Amino acid sequence: MRILFVGDDWLGSNARSFAEGFRRLGHEVIVVDSTPVTLPPRLSPSWSYAKTGERRAPWTVDRVHTRLERAAAELHPDLVFGFKSVFLDQRRLLEIPAALHVHYSPDDVSNPANTTADYLAHESEWDMVVTTKRHNLPELAGRGVSRTLFVRSAYDPAWHHPAARRGTRQFLVGFIGACRPDRRPGMVSLARTYGSQLLVRGPGWRRVRQLQTTRAAVAGPVYGEDFAIAVASVTANLVLLNSENRDTHTCRTFEVPASGGLFVGERTDEHADLLDDETEAFLFSSRDELDEILERCASYPDQAAKTAEAGYRRIVEGGHTYTDRAKEILRALE
Structure with a gap:
């Protein structure tokens, strides 16, 4: 065509x-x-x-x-x-x-x-x-x-793939995404709890004054392969949804595990269908549940890495690239 x-x-x-x-x-x-x-x-x-x-x-x-x-x-x-x-x-x-x-x-x-x-x-x-x-x-x-x-969202293997770390610092938990009103209170709370163990990257976060009073690492957005490099520096990569879009999954659902990152995301039916909780990802429905997951990641880093590897295999072998989505659309047009 x-x-x-x-x-x-x-x-x-x-x-x-x-x-x-x-x-x-x-x-x-x-x-x-x-x-x-x-x-x-x-x-x-x-x-x-x-x-x-x-x-x-x-x-x-x-x-x-x-x-x-x-x-x-x-x-x-x-x-x-x-x-x-x-x-x-x-x-x-x-x-x-x-x-x-x-x-x-x-x-x-x-x-x-x-x-x-x-x-x-x-x-x-x-x-x-x-x-x-x-x-x-x-x-x-x-x-x-x-x-x-x-069609579901997707990932691009040109950008989203396991990448070498660019420094020795490893964060326990991190989030890469835009600052939104529904995300701000939770992120500030995480920063006050985890301090220097937290990485936050994305548009708008550096303007949140409450974050500046914590020891969290706060920086601007990353795109392309730089996203995968940022993921490599985080043990537990948060996948947060946009409530205004009524999200039940998002691009990060695929981009994080495809980049080799451990998926730690909000529990939805779509997330549970895409990744098996506990073996390929960790899903949470409350802050207490998230804290428990992060404690496990800190105490058992080898298990966290094993779960990340399983999630990576599930996504990259599951037909979730933009090429796969293009194929779905053209098939529907036929």
Whole structure:
């Protein structure tokens, strides 16, 4: 197939990994980067415009669409694939000549933060809407979408693989992910308990003043292979969910064990289905249960390493790469 793919194409992005998944299956893929629209440079005119509401700067939107339309004129695509392309002009996307138009959302499509009025007005015109949230399927059908597909999140073996440590320091527990209101109190509490044994990395954490009064190591985000390097420095890697997306699994569900890290995550049916508790991962439902797990990891590091290895095998042998997800989508389109 000839696939015209539009998504945020920065190094380490999930969209880039998905495009490469289609390419690895042997399809011709042209990627048009939507980052200037979705994540305009801080303090730029486009960034200032986006701060006024849900719409993005018309001049950046037009530039991305111009690149899309020029690429389509040369490629003559069979499939237009939009990776969370809600901030683009939906009418212009759907009018690109192609047999199929598919929209993919890695997040909850019923969360207003992941949609726009323009996207919702045209959502039912996409030939297929793909979501990583099973609970979205009846909601999409109720909004008039005739063809939906649930696929799980994934990992990219180009980035997510066991990596050598870059220092001798080993943290007992760590979390790599964005600072969110529902995560902040728990992370501050962990920092006060575990101090220098805790690593926290991700956007926004360095602005949390309560963390600065602890001995926890707090740093910015890591992407691409740097994620796997950070995982290697942590014994127990926390997998926390986004309550606003009603997550029951997330990208980290696959990325942490694929990077060789010990999965210590919130107990959900999907997590329990993907990884066997106690032998391939450790699941918790309360802070007391998490503390007990961390005490075991500290007391029996060899057992923690054995569990991490089993989790790694379960994920990498289970068909959870972006190539596998691309295959699922194309199979559904057939």
